[in-house]
Amino acid sequence: MTFHRRNLPHLQRDAKRHFVTFATKDRHILADWARDVVLECIRHDDPMRYDLDAAVVMPDHAHIILTPAIDERRQRVMPLFEIMKAIKGASARKINQRLNCRGAIWQEESFDHVLRSAEDTYAKVVYVLENPVRLGLARSWPEYRWAWYPNPYKPTPIT
Numbered sequence: 001m002t003f004h005r006r007n008l009p010h011l012q013r014d015a016k017r018h019f020v021t022f023a024t025k026d027r028h029i030l031a032d033w034a035r036d037v038v039l040e041c042i043r044h045d046d047p048m049r050y051d052l053d054a055a056v057v058m059p060d061h062a063h064i065i066l067t068p069a070i071d072e073r074r075q076r077v078m079p080l081f082e083i084m085k086a087i088k089g090a091s092a093r094k095i096n097q098r099l100n101c102r103g104a105i106w107q108e109e110s111f112d113h114v115l116r117s118a119e120d121t122y123a124k125v126v127y128v129l130e131n132p133v134r135l136g137l138a139r140s141w142p143e144y145r146w147a148w149y150p151n152p153y154k155p156t157p158i159t
Contacts, residue, residue: 014077016067017114018066018068019065019115020063020065020066022061022062023061024106024107025107035146038091038146039148042055042087045086049086052065052148053065056131063127063131064128088105088106088110091105129141
């Protein structure tokens with residue numbers, strides 16, 4: 001188990017799923033193409049740095065459920081703050097390049113917590129996938145372009 005603190009405490013448990021939410025700076029709305037970039041960056045390091053269970057990119061924030069992978073070369077579990085730095089850094093760089101500008105895209109910190117049970121994980125997967133439906137952005141999560149889950153029909157309990 002590792003503990004990291006900036007303004008918010010960040011607790012990481014080895015071999016456990018983590019629910020992470022990160023938001024745009026000043027809740028800026030991302031264009032459709034920018035949400036494509038963010039989802040691509042989230043999926044990029046699966047399964048090298050983490051095992052991704054579900055993801056959704058909303059207009060001003062994103063939710064992901066992942067399990068940090070083992071870095072065989074360094075003999076350690078990938079730190080969650082490094083995973084998030086890679087996702088947020090790569091997506092910000094690509095978005096800024098396209099806009100031909102510089103500056104922060106994301107709030108500095110992310111909200112994260114460890115999922116303790118299969119039931120907790122299942123509830124969070126449903127929460128993540130249904131987020132665009134609750135906000136009226138889609139009638140069902142599979143039709144929302146920026147939702148990702150390995151089973152495109154329905155979330156099944158994860159053990």
